Amino acid sequence: MIDPDMTPNLLLVVVVVALVTTGVYLLLERSLTRVIIGLVLIGNGVNVLFLLSGGRAGGAPIVGTTPVEEMSDPLPQAMVLTAIVITLGMTAFLLAMAYRSWQLNRHDEVQDDLEDRRIARMAAADQPAFEDDTQDTRTDLEVEAAEARDETGDREDEQEVVRT
Known part of the structure; x- marks a missing residue:
């Protein structure tokens, strides 16, 4: 038999699912602002889940009262x-990163890492990593940086830097 005191409220379960689903979707975006909002939504969803797992609401847990x-x-x-304190700390850290990104680049988009792309290309071609360590690939990386898809619209500025 199901204990009626331990059955969760269906509306709160739907709220948890909606918060976590929306948070994960926003967490996968490239904008740090959306990542921050996604982290906060996931944190709130998990907090509601914790409270749901505690069972029914009751009196204050003070012995004698x-x-x-x-x-x-x-x-x-x-x-x-x-969890609230941990989420606040993570949010403050990500806000500092987004603010610094805005100061440096005038956007908060996370760009692709060219070194990761190069390593993935080498792994796909089944090349050993030590072969690349003997070469000076600085010019190759600069060329790849100029050709990389930049979602912020500053591509002309980067190509001028590479040419000089």
Whole structure:
């Protein structure tokens, strides 16, 4: 038999699913602003999930003021408070990164890493990594940087830098 005190509210389960789904979608975007919003949504979804896992709402978990059978579980509440602090710290860090990116580039888009592309290309061609270590590939990387797809529209400026 199902204990009615432990069955979760279906509306809150739908809220958790919606928050986490939207958060993951935003987390996969290239804009740091959307990544921050996605992280906050995932954090809030997990916090609601923690509270759902704590069972029914009850009295304050203070011995002497509430009978033991009517007390709510204090562990999920403590975990949610800890998760709030961790989410706040991560949000502050990502906000600092987005602000610095805006100061340097006037956008907060995360660009592709050319070195990662080069290593992936070598792995696809089944070339050993030590062969590339003996070559000076600085000019190749500069050419690849000029040819890379830049979503911010500053491609002409990068090509001029490479030519000089």
